[in-house]
Amino acid sequence: MPVFPKISLRPEVEHYLRNVFKNTELLNAFGLEGTEQKFEVLLTRLSQPPGFTTVRLNTHLASVECIRDLLTEEIQKQLKDLRKCDVRILPHPKLPDVLLIPVIGPRENLAKYSSEVIVGVQCGNAVLRGAHVFAPGILSAPKFMKVGDVVSVFSDIDGKCTRGAMEFQGNKVFVGNGIAEMKRSSIFCSDKPLKGIGIRMTEPVCLSPCFDKNLPSVVVGHVLAPVPGERILDMCAAPGGKTTHIAALMHDQGEVIAMDKIANKLERIKQNAALLQLKCIKAYCFNGTKALATDATGSSTDGPPFSPESFDRILLDAPCSGLGQRPNMVCTWSLKEVLSYQPLQRKLFTVAVKLLKPGGVLVYSTCTITLAENEEQVAWALQTFPCLRLQPQEPHLGGEGMMGACLSRDQLKQLQRFDPACVPAEGFRFNPEEEESSQRTESDFIQQANKDTIGFFIAKFVKVP
Numbered sequence: 001m002p003v004f005p006k007i008s009l010r011p012e013v014e015h016y017l018r019n020v021f022k023n024t025e026l027l028n029a030f031g032l033e034g035t036e037q038k039f040e041v042l043l044t045r046l047s048q049p050p051g052f053t054t055v056r057l058n059t060h061l062a063s064v065e066c067i068r069d070l071l072t073e074e075i076q077k078q079l080k081d082l083r084k085c086d087v088r089i090l091p092h093p094k095l096p097d098v099l100l101i102p103v104i105g106p107r108e109n110l111a112k113y114s115s116e117v118i119v120g121v122q123c124g125n126a127v128l129r130g131a132h133v134f135a136p137g138i139l140s141a142p143k144f145m146k147v148g149d150v151v152s153v154f155s156d157i158d159g160k161c162t163r164g165a166m167e168f169q170g171n172k173v174f175v176g177n178g179i180a181e182m183k184r185s186s187i188f189c190s191d192k193p194l195k196g197i198g199i200r201m202t203e204p205v206c207l208s209p210c211f212d213k214n215l216p217s218v219v220v221g222h223v224l225a226p227v228p229g230e231r232i233l234d235m236c237a238a239p240g241g242k243t244t245h246i247a248a249l250m251h252d253q254g255e256v257i258a259m260d261k262i263a264n265k266l267e268r269i270k271q272n273a274a275l276l277q278l279k280c281i282k283a284y285c286f287n288g289t290k291a292l293a294t295d296a297t298g299s300s301t302d303g304p305p306f307s308p309e310s311f312d313r314i315l316l317d318a319p320c321s322g323l324g325q326r327p328n329m330v331c332t333w334s335l336k337e338v339l340s341y342q343p344l345q346r347k348l349f350t351v352a353v354k355l356l357k358p359g360g361v362l363v364y365s366t367c368t369i370t371l372a373e374n375e376e377q378v379a380w381a382l383q384t385f386p387c388l389r390l391q392p393q394e395p396h397l398g399g400e401g402m403m404g405a406c407l408s409r410d411q412l413k414q415l416q417r418f419d420p421a422c423v424p425a426e427g428f429r430f431n432p433e434e435e436e437s438s439q440r441t442e443s444d445f446i447q448q449a450n451k452d453t454i455g456f457f458i459a460k461f462v463k464v465p
Contacts, residue, residue: 003106003205004173006043007328008157012335014043017323020371025403038421042369045420049128049327051452053101053208054215056241058276060248064091068099075101075209090445094395097248098218100449104207110177115142115151117180117199118168121330124155127175127201128327130210135187135198140165145184152177153199157329164188173329176204213241215449216367216398216418216456220317221245223393223416223460224363228253230312235259235288235352240269242317247278257311258283259291259304289347292354306355313361314352318345320366320373324455326420342372346380353385358465361391365458369419374457375405378415381461390414391460397450398458418456423448 009017021039022032030038057067068089075087092098119127123137133153139161145151154172161168178199187198221242226232228250234243237258247256258269263285273281286304293305321338323331349364356362364381366373378401381388393416401407401415 003108004044004047004327004329005157006040007046008330009043010332010334013331013333013338016335016338017370020404023371023404025406029403041423042419042421045326045423046323046455047327047329048106049103049206049208050214050454051103051423052215052449053103053130053211054213054218054449055099055101055211056213056218056245057097057099058244058248059097060251061277064096064099071099088445090442090449092215092449093446094397095215095218095222097245098215100215100445101209101211102445106205107203107207108205110174110203110205112174113150113152113177115145115149116167117141117145117151117153117178118156118161118165118172119153119175121155121157121159124153124157124173124175125327125329127153127155127204128206130204130206130208132197132201132210133178133199135182135194135196138187138198139163140168141180141184141187142166143184145180147180147183149180150177150202151180151199153201155329159330159332174205176201176206178202178204214367214454214456216365216453216458217241218245219395219397219416220315220363220365220456220458221249222395223458224313224315224361225394226250226254226256226313231255231257231310233257233259233291233306233311233314233352233355235291235314235316235348236319237269237283237317238262238265240265240272240283242315243269243281243283244272244276244278246315247273247281248276250280252278252280254280256281257303257306259286259288261285261287289344289351292351308354309357309360311355311360312357313363314356315363315365316348316352317365318348318373320345320368321370323368323370324418324420324457325367326454338370339372341368342377345373345377349377349381350384353381353388353463356463358387358463360463362388362461362463363458364461365456367454367456369455369457371402371404374417374459375401375407375412375415378411378459379405379407381459382411387463388461389464391462393458393460398453398456401457401459414460416458418451418453420453420455422451 118140178201238260243258398418401412
């Protein structure tokens, strides 16, 4: 029996995606059996966490060697039972600001205890990426649970567990063992706002430090290739990791405008910029679809709306259906919700093209797997805006674009799609004890890390004069 089930989707969504991954172009290239097999692998891989934790370094504050030493110490604090020789940290040969940490697991032989804590599926997903269980995520706990009790933690993947229940017999997935940091009454019977760690994970199924960064999210900043002194727009900037990366790549020289329509997310960007001592970032709460100044609105001398052709480079990391996120054991979205993003993305893209200077670079990215939000958007953009040309990407660590949007082979090669289905269904497994006799080289690890990622898509355009 597999450690994780395949992702649970609404029937109409699974039917839609199955047809996407069995489109005519793919069927002609790989046949019915090949396309169906790859789609089943994709559903299985989406429910599992990536095999590597990615750490992006802020090298303007410290050297790689210094950060690596600090990281080793931090990992040993987080994973106290891990021997120092078991901590493997790999530099990425094409990304000088990235370190990779193989995830240990999934560990299939962990004992399960009679005392069970049930958590919501999002909480369970976070545990699989190295987090502890925070109290608001707990749905069910044993009647007499007290601080210090050893418990097994399960994720309620059908959303059927009633909050406050003492036990749950429904569909659940084991995510590890931990120690209760709160008694049951403090979780379910308190009038105070619920916060803090409820279960400290000691034996997670997937053992990894809690650094929530994904390799493609770092790649996209390098593909944008910002240059010191330029004016750059991060159009949908929250939560701000790509914004600070752009500023760091520019050596904090120039101007990075971060824009998002949700105010509290913008505050987090400002806090992170201050923490990282990045002074070139300016953050504005503004709707990106209205960021282009018109005769009626006029342009601002500083913030949005902006005059046409006022940015050297633009990153449009667009709002999307997020179907490439991992691990994701359950997606409850309707087909209408999944399909709702394409029109918004096109509105944002149209504004971005008008804000871009002639000769400027526009990078479009999503963390989803659909054709409609990725390759079909590229085909639409090239037809709608004759001034745009696709550009090769560097680095190019993912695969080429997916067939099905009537793009040429040369055009598909210029796109970058990180496809979890490229990894076999059993996935990447790392066990430090077995690794001593393994023949795998560091190059093997890097190649695996480039494949075993979230689903992600990148397209790079230049605006010809």
